[in-house]
Amino acid sequence: MDLFDQQIIPVQLTDKRKSEIIFWPNWLDRPSADALLATAISQTPWREDMINIVGRRIPIPRLQNWFGAQNTSYTYSGIRLQALEFPDWMDKQRIAVERATGYRFNRALVNYYRHGRDSVDWHADNEPELGTEPLVASLSLGAERVFQLRHNKTKERLAVSLPHGSLLLMGAGMQEHWQHRLAKVAGLEQPRVNFTFRYMEP
Numbered sequence: 470m471d472l473f474d475q476q477i478i479p480v481q482l483t484d485k486r487k488s489e490i491i492f493w494p495n496w497l498d499r500p501s502a503d504a505l506l507a508t509a510i511s512q513t514p515w516r517e518d519m520i521n522i523v524g525r526r527i528p529i530p531r532l533q534n535w536f537g538a539q540n541t542s543y544t545y546s547g548i549r550l551q552a553l554e555f556p557d558w559m560d561k562q563r564i565a566v567e568r569a570t571g572y573r574f575n576r577a578l579v580n581y582y583r584h585g586r587d588s589v590d591w592h593a594d595n596e597p598e599l600g601t602e603p604l605v606a607s608l609s610l611g612a613e614r615v616f617q618l619r620h621n622k623t624k625e626r627l628a629v630s631l632p633h634g635s636l637l638l639m640g641a642g643m644q645e646h647w648q649h650r651l652a653k654v655a656g657l658e659q660p661r662v663n664f665t666f667r668y669m670e671p
Contacts (some may be wrong), residue, residue: 478629480643488642490627493569494635496608502634506610508558509662515581518548530653531587537576538671545596552576559664566606566666570638574606574666582614585657588650591619595644598669602641606666609635612659618649 478490497505515532535543535550536559543550555563555577563574580589594605607616609631616637618627631637639649651663 478627480627480640480647488640488646490629490640490643491570491638492629492635493637494632496569496636497610497634499634502610505558505562506633506660506662509579509610509664510581510660512556512558513579513581513662514553516550518550520546520548531589532581532583533579535576535578537669541576541669543576543578543596543598543669545592550578562608562664563666566608566636569636570604570606572604572606572638572668574668575671576667576669578665578667580663580665582612582651582661582663584660585612585654588653591648591650593644593648594665594667599644599667600670603644603667604641605639605644607631607637607639608664608666609633609637609661610663611661612657614651614654614661616649616651618643618647620647622646 476492476494478492480488480490513534516534517532518529519526520529535552536555537552539552539554541552543552559577563577567574594603610633613630613632616629616631629637
């Protein structure tokens with residue numbers, strides 16, 4: 470990984486503070502990213518969760534699981550995820566992300582987008598248990614997908630293409646003032662795995 474190969478994308482927040490997105494497009498080299506993708510797909514105990522939409526119960530368009538301290542959980546959109554202990558291979562990546570960003574992380578939501586029909590709609594990672602101004606570090610593996618952001622008030626949009634082995638850090642204030650999504654991609658059959666590392670009080 471090249472910790473100096475980074476791009477800083479400044480973002481203006483509604484209260485005139487400056488936040489930023491820090492992006493390492495080549496954080497992992499290709500062999501390391503390939504190996505981690507294969508391990509993640511084969512060794513993560515993927516969940517197929519359901520969500521209620523307009524009175525109907527439908528599967529979310531991706532697989533997922535939540536990792537962190539035992540006997541803790543994370544709830545969003547009515548889905549409660551009981552934490553699994555970090556396996557050694559994932560904990561190694563968590564520690565490496567801490568070193569790269571300079572921030573502590575002790576939880577991770579891992580998503581498996583099996584093809585371009587899998588996606589996640591507009592949302593913010595702003596659940597109360599994540600605290601005020603949560604930081605989110607996102608490690609992307611597999612198919613390159615476009616990460617979109619939309620300002621809550623101005624509706625300004627940003628888009629960042631996330632290549633295989635890239636790392637993106639959303640700084641303080643991003644979850645309060647912006648939403649983000651990963652849209653569907655027609656014709657895409659290659660998989661993508663995404664680790665979003667967060668910090669929660671023990």
